[in-house]
Amino acid sequence: MILRRAFRSSVTRSPKWLRRCLGETHGAVAVEFALVAPVFLSMVMGILDIAQYAYGQAVLRGAVEKAARNSSLEGANTATADAKVRNAIRHVLPKADVRSSRSSYFDFSDIGRPEQWNDANGNGTCDNDENFTDENGSGFWDPDIGEDGNGGANDVVVYRVEVTYKPVFPVPYTTRDDGLRVVSASAVKKNQPFANQDDYGSDVGTCVDP
Known part of the structure; x- marks a missing residue:
């Protein structure tokens, strides 16, 4: 109360132009x-932005699941499956760059494991003239036994x-x-x-230092 009275008193004693400015309300909304x-x-x-990202992620997951399921059938056309994924995601994420890959394994337990050596x-790496079993037939030791492609x-x-896109917002x-x-x-599917x-190959190879 004391501060309010002091403020009113100071305004009353202020010059007329200052009192006019203090009482002016035009333009307050703009500020x-x-x-x-x-x-x-x-x-x-x-x-x-978050909505576009979440919707794109959901559409991509659904399209990938469907493409993986269709590719597990005999005579499946992986190029057609990939094209359907691209078409589905580009409706949500325009001009997106869509890249896909497939790795095949003999069994679920083989996913991500290295060839035996x-x-x-x-040291966890095949080197120093250590012997390895060329299970995937690549001719050299692989830290991931998977073969490129849709397998058999x-x-x-x-x-x-993987989809790379420029956000609209x-x-x-x-x-x-x-x-x-x-x-x-x-997605992981069994053909x-x-x-x-x-089955995997059994040829023996030797790892040398790079």
Whole structure:
């Protein structure tokens, strides 16, 4: 109360032009809008950006699951399956760069495991003239035994798709340095047993230092 009376008293004793300025309210709405608008617009853009990302991720997962399932059938056309994934995601993420890969394994337990070798020096890498079994027939030791491609009958296939796109409603500091964002999805399916499954190779090779 004392402060309020002091303020009123100081205003009363102020020059006429200052009292006029203190009582002027024209343009207050414009000032308030200038203060609130950037925050409000940033929130709206952020919501739209997150919504586009979440929707794109959901569409990609569904398309990848369907493509992986279709590719597990006898006579499956993987190029057609990949094209359907691209068409599905580009409806949500326009002009997106879609890249896919497939790795096949004999069994689920083989996913991500290296080819067998005698790790004499215990460093986790085949080197120093250590012997290895060329199970996938590549001619050299592989830290991942998987073979590129859709495999054969009864093989387990890991299907991965990575999508790089430019957000329609980009929010600063949420994208890569080039302004792009990445979403990805993967699916693991076992091919139908439409024929006899090929086993891994048993040729022996020797690893040398690079």
